[in-house]
Amino acid sequence: MVRMLAVAALAGTAVFAGPAASADGETPLFTIKDSRITESSGLAVSPTHKNVYYTHNDSGAEPTFFAVGSNGRTRAKFTLRGAVARDWEAMAASKDPATGAGVLWFGDIGDNFDGAWPDISVYRVTEPTTMQDAALPAVRYRFRYEDGGHNAESIMVHPRTGRLYVVSKQFAGAVYAAPKRLRTDRVNVLRKVGSAPMMATDAAYAPDGSNFVIRTYFSATVYRTPGKQLARVSMPPLEQAESITYTADGKALLTGTEGAASPVYRVPLPAEVLRETAPRPAPTPTPTKKAGPALVAETRAAEDGDAGVPTLAVAAWLAAAAAATGVITLIARRTR
Known part of the structure; x- marks a missing residue:
């Protein structure tokens, strides 16, 4: 776990593009009230329960997570059987495309020594x-990782494909994609698919998969795809910004921090992001008039590559040829 002081001196070296959007004032959406949640490191919105948010503690804790209501009070605590929590740093939520059931992912991915x-x-x-x-x-x-060990605090899952991604937490971070089909009988290889901002602390996909966000200690950046940045989003001042996710409607971000009684803020997405990622209306087909048999035949001929010689012209040429042949034959008989 790297603290903000370790990178504060380098904050001015980060390069960002585009305007930044600001938070919804300084009032949190809710504050986590459970005294057992002291290092909220991951955050996810329930894909099937309304107004339920999941979080878990950082390294050194048990393999447990908490369901928190919109009032900040814990609704349930869950333990993962047979799991360990060496350095839990992130979580994600998705839906099983086959059953529609909610799926939760927990990343035991922290590695402060990069290997x-x-x-x-x-x-x-x-x-x-x-x-x-x-x-x-x-x-x-x-x-x-395909290129050696890395520290990481971010995982995200594409809601349409179900593919898992890990974002490394380094001065030159990167986005790594897991295989399409995960195996439990061997180690899966993570392959680099794009770059990431300096010292990423969390990441998440939008509910419709149209964009994703990567959080750092200082701000957040929204991407269409790895390497294609849409906008930078300013974040509220937090003691140690550790988590980010999307609201259920995909129109805003939720971000949290470590510490007792930690707040969770709602930050609207910039208008240009919503406009860029809005569903495009399907093109309306151009109506056509009903065609007669001859025109249909001509159209088919054109589609077959005979657009230069329409069917009607071919028929007229054949008729003329037949008439000429008859005249020649008649003349030949009379001149014998």
Whole structure:
């Protein structure tokens, strides 16, 4: 875990493009009230429960996460059976495309020595259907980077494809894509697909998959795809900005911090991002008049590559040729 003081001196070297949007005032959307949540490091909106937000503590804690209501009070605490929490740093939420069930992902991906661990882990859990304390079965996937070890605090899952991404936390960070099909019987390889801002602390995909955001200690950047930046978004001042996700409607961001009684703020997305990522209306087909048999035949001939000689012209030429042949034959008989 790298503190803000470690990178504050380098903040002025970061390069950003585009205007920045500001937070919704200085009033948090809610404040986490559970005294057990002291290092809220990951944040996700429930994909199936209204007004439910998930979070978990940072390294050194148990493999547990909390469901928090919109009033900031904990609704349930869940434990992952058989999991370990070496250095939990991030979480993500998605839906199973086959069943529509909610899926939660937890990233045990922290590595302050950039290669101290031979591999990192991400746990996949089916979202609980009821808000009651419980122990949940989890599937563990192990990963390694194609280019050596990295520290990371960000995972995100594309809502349409279900593909997992990890964003490294370094001065020259990068976005890494997991294989399309994850394996539990071997280590999965993460491959670099784009660059990331300096010292990324969290990342998330929009609910419709049209864009994603990467959070740093100082701001957030929204991307259409890896490497294609849409806008930079200013964040409210936080003691240690650690988490970010999208609201359920995809029109704003939620961001949080570590510490006791930590606040969660709502930050609207810039208008240009909403405009750029809005669904495009399907093109209206141009109506055509009903064609007669001859025109249909001519059109088919044109589609077959005979656009220079329409069918009607060919028919007229054949008729003329037949008439000329008859006249020649008649003359030849009379002159014998």
